[in-house]
Amino acid sequence: MPTVDDALTSPPTPWPGTAARAEGRTLRFGHMGCHAVVPGNTIASIEHAATLGVDVVEFDALPDGRGGLRLAHDPVDLAARPDAPTMAEALDRLCEPDLAHLGINLDSKVPGDEAAIVAALRDRDLVGRTLVSSTETATLRALRAVDPGVRIGRSVPKVSRDWSQIRWARVPVAGAILGLRRALPRILVRELRTGRIDAVMAHWSLITPSFARAVTAAGELYVWTVDDADRADAIRACGVTGVTSNDPRLLRW
Numbered sequence: 001m002p003t004v005d006d007a008l009t010s011p012p013t014p015w016p017g018t019a020a021r022a023e024g025r026t027l028r029f030g031h032m033g034c035h036a037v038v039p040g041n042t043i044a045s046i047e048h049a050a051t052l053g054v055d056v057v058e059f060d061a062l063p064d065g066r067g068g069l070r071l072a073h074d075p076v077d078l079a080a081r082p083d084a085p086t087m088a089e090a091l092d093r094l095c096e097p098d099l100a101h102l103g104i105n106l107d108s109k110v111p112g113d114e115a116a117i118v119a120a121l122r123d124r125d126l127v128g129r130t131l132v133s134s135t136e137t138a139t140l141r142a143l144r145a146v147d148p149g150v151r152i153g154r155s156v157p158k159v160s161r162d163w164s165q166i167r168w169a170r171v172p173v174a175g176a177i178l179g180l181r182r183a184l185p186r187i188l189v190r191e192l193r194t195g196r197i198d199a200v201m202a203h204w205s206l207i208t209p210s211f212a213r214a215v216t217a218a219g220e221l222y223v224w225t226v227d228d229a230d231r232a233d234a235i236r237a238c239g240v241t242g243v244t245s246n247d248p249r250l251l252r253w
Contacts, residue, residue, distance in 0.1 A: 013129045015151055016055050016103040017199065017220045017241055027242035028251040029105060030054040031225050032073070036246035041071035043085050043093050052248040056103035056131075057094070061087045061117065062110065069113055088120060095124050104130040105222075105244075107155070114142035118150055127151075133201045135159075140197060153199035153222065154191065156184060156206065177205050185214035192219035201244075204235060212238035226250070 020027050033045025034052055046057050062072040069087040072078035087106075094104055104126060108117060121127045133153035134140055143152050157180060184206065191197045192215070199220035202211075207223055215221040216239055224244040226232045232243050232251050245251055 012125050013100060013103075015129055015131060017131065017222075020055075021216065021220050021241050024239070026236045026240060026253060027055040027103070027222075028053065028248050028253070029056045029058050029222065029224075029242050029244035030248045031058050031244045031246045032071075033057055033059060034246065034248055036227065037249075040246070041073060041077070041081075041084060043090060046090060046093065047099070049248060050099055050102060054102065054248045056105050056242065058105040058107060058244055059090060060107045060109055061113065063113055069116060072109075074109070087117070091120055091124050091126060095126070105153075106130055106132050108132055108134045108136070108139050108143075111136050111138040111142065114139060114146050118143065118146045121150070122147070131199060133199070144196070151198045153201045153220070154188070154197045155201040155224070156180070156188070157203060159203075181206055181208055181211055185211055188215055189218045199241075204231065207235050207238055207240065209238045212240050216241060 016027055030049030032040025033042060034049040035045060038045040038048045041059050049057050059071050060073050061069045062078055064070045064078060070078060070084040071090055072081060072084050078084060093099060094102060117132060121130055127150055131151045131153050132143055133155050135155040135158040140152050140154060143150050188200050199222060200215050201222045201224055204223050204226050212221060220241040222242040222244060223235050223240050226235060226243050226245050227247060227250065229250040229252055232245065235243055236253065243251055
């Protein structure tokens with residue numbers, strides 16, 4: 001069992017996606033910790049995700065209107081949990097020896113907090129272990145400007161909820177998916193190759209073998225949020241770098 005002294009003297013844990021992509025492995029991400037097992041965006045959910053064998057824990061950072069950042073997915077979530085853990089509390093917990101092996105995927109929900117996020121990661125020597133993702137291009141640009149060494153991932157498409165669950169929109173959404181599958185790889189590959197981003201975080205409905213081949217030839221590809229075991233297996237077979245699930249037990253590898 002690692003000790004606190006080990007954590008202080010050992011080199012920082014690197015971002016696991018680098019080795020996974022090189023070795024052709026697929027990482028297991030726990031969404032909001034493990035939201036389907038223990039309510040997400042909580043310290044307890046992050047801790048339990050580790051017991052389920054995840055490689056990376058994902059959580060959200062949302063401004064609380066009081067000058068801080070809290071683990072909440074959106075304003076409705078935050079209103080229901082005004083005392084949700086702070087980002088600082090989550091990062092401090094992830095620095096402790098029993099969680100120090102985990103990669104961190106911090107999802108920045110709105111622009112404007114980039115400097116605070118980078119400062120929090122620097123203060124804890126977590127920059128090399130973390131991927132900061134966002135749907136907001138302004139956030140990604142600002143993160144690059146604040147610290148070019150911070151690893152960033154662009155989430156696509158930009159939606160406020162899982163569009164596959166919107167029943168009335170299934171026909172127009174299906175058409176949009178086909179269009180995005182054709183158009184997005186070219187855009188994303190250009191952004192990866194020019195260093196504007198380091199990774200792509202894509203909704204599972206976008207993933208096809210050709211989409212995955214194009215993106216992974218240029219960088220890392222992580223897929224969200226997959227809560228069906230057979231679908232997860234099929235997406236893994238496409239050669240993606242990682243799969244995110246609310247229930248990591250469904251990621252059977």
